[in-house]
Amino acid sequence: MASNELPREYEELRSAPDLPFGKNYHIFVCYTRENLNEVCIIVENLEKEGYRCCYYERDFTAGQSVLENTDQAMNKSLHMLVILSEDLSTQPFVIHEIQEARHKSISDGYSIIPIKIEPCTVPECLKSITWIEASDDDVNCMHDKIIDAVVRNDIASGLKYPSNGETSFFFCNPGKTFAMSLPRFRLEIDPMKLLQNELQLTMEDKNDIETILNGSFLMKNMHIIVYFTRITLLVCASSIPLIIAVLMLLMVTTLGRNAEDAARGSAVVFYTFICSVLLMLALPLAFGACKKFGGFENVIKKGKEAIQRRLWKINRRYKTSHLFVLFQHNTRCIKIIKYNTKPCRTYLLRRCEKNEKLKDKLDASLPIEEAIDVLFDNFLRNDIQSVDRIVWPTRPTRHFLKNGAQCLCMQIEQYLSH
Numbered sequence: 001m002a003s004n005e006l007p008r009e010y011e012e013l014r015s016a017p018d019l020p021f022g023k024n025y026h027i028f029v030c031y032t033r034e035n036l037n038e039v040c041i042i043v044e045n046l047e048k049e050g051y052r053c054c055y056y057e058r059d060f061t062a063g064q065s066v067l068e069n070t071d072q073a074m075n076k077s078l079h080m081l082v083i084l085s086e087d088l089s090t091q092p093f094v095i096h097e098i099q100e101a102r103h104k105s106i107s108d109g110y111s112i113i114p115i116k117i118e119p120c121t122v123p124e125c126l127k128s129i130t131w132i133e134a135s136d137d138d139v140n141c142m143h144d145k146i147i148d149a150v151v152r153n154d155i156a157s158g159l160k161y162p163s164n165g166e167t168s169f170f171f172c173n174p175g176k177t178f179a180m181s182l183p184r185f186r187l188e189i190d191p192m193k194l195l196q197n198e199l200q201l202t203m204e205d206k207n208d209i210e211t212i213l214n215g216s217f218l219m220k221n222m223h224i225i226v227y228f229t230r231i232t233l234l235v236c237a238s239s240i241p242l243i244i245a246v247l248m249l250l251m252v253t254t255l256g257r258n259a260e261d262a263a264r265g266s267a268v269v270f271y272t273f274i275c276s277v278l279l280m281l282a283l284p285l286a287f288g289a290c291k292k293f294g295g296f297e298n299v300i301k302k303g304k305e306a307i308q309r310r311l312w313k314i315n316r317r318y319k320t321s322h323l324f325v326l327f328q329h330n331t332r333c334i335k336i337i338k339y340n341t342k343p344c345r346t347y348l349l350r351r352c353e354k355n356e357k358l359k360d361k362l363d364a365s366l367p368i369e370e371a372i373d374v375l376f377d378n379f380l381r382n383d384i385q386s387v388d389r390i391v392w393p394t395r396p397t398r399h400f401l402k403n404g405a406q407c408l409c410m411q412i413e414q415y416l417s418h
């Protein structure tokens, strides 16, 4: 294997990543029956470290052909571990498996990790792949080298939280109910778009988001907010004929027979005219002031908060779904961020274990792991926007996020230490 140094957070990286959608195993083990004892020991040790393994004797489905089983196991796993021994090269069937896997590794990033557990010749088809040299190692320690190789491969292929911070937007589009009406805003998420960007948002979640957003007070009145200026101008413009009509009516009724009546009448008309003009000028100003200072912003803020509170129904499952749904009022859209918080939670757990001052801030009645989860839940519930807090200019962030946001463990640590 390449000998370049692993990042400092190795301990953290060493933990098994969550299995992506459609995968059941981290490692599929390829070996000959003669090495079953060693395989069992290696698998047991790997599984103790959280890596799910698959091997013939234990995991293959009875009644299916070996070929079918192998094919399935390969498709359901991330890596193939090949146990190299003197017996292996003599097994045509195993060689066929390896060749299949090699083909797969070329086509979709599947990695093959050979390990030499005894001095032996390496099959021709594996000669171009660097193998783990463990022929002098104790079988009980071999899993360490395997995990090391798996981690390196995962880093290389970007499997270690590859899409953390990846963001998708779904916009509320205006649509008219009838020709003369103002367009009403509605969110309709295209299911195809969901499939394309691999958000793994269920249809139920999609429907929930749509119901929450479209049923909210803010969204029901969004058209008024968006078209407020136009509505004001329309009110002013449509009042012009009304004012003219009133003036004409006044003229007809007040201009009397004699000069005195006429003078009084024209004064009334003149003042009414001045008042109308002033009113027309004042109307847009009053509307503008109302928009800016009259609690308009406050209504929007409250509306946004209400939506975000209701979206917690979906966001609360972040530990398993790795998704955060945020409502953005300015752009009238739903922003979905993919974010696996596990590295941040693990990191903060370790920090709290070492730092008494931080530990004191946690709920002492709970086991520390649960207390960290509660802390994350509360923090996110109160300030869900923290998953989208962009660091600018580039300040350090502990765990990489594609959207340039500061990772949660840093923010929560800052919050705890204040």
Ligand SMILES: [Zn+2]
Binding pocket: 343, 344, 347, 398, 399, 407, 408, 409, 410
């Ligand atoms: Zn972090």
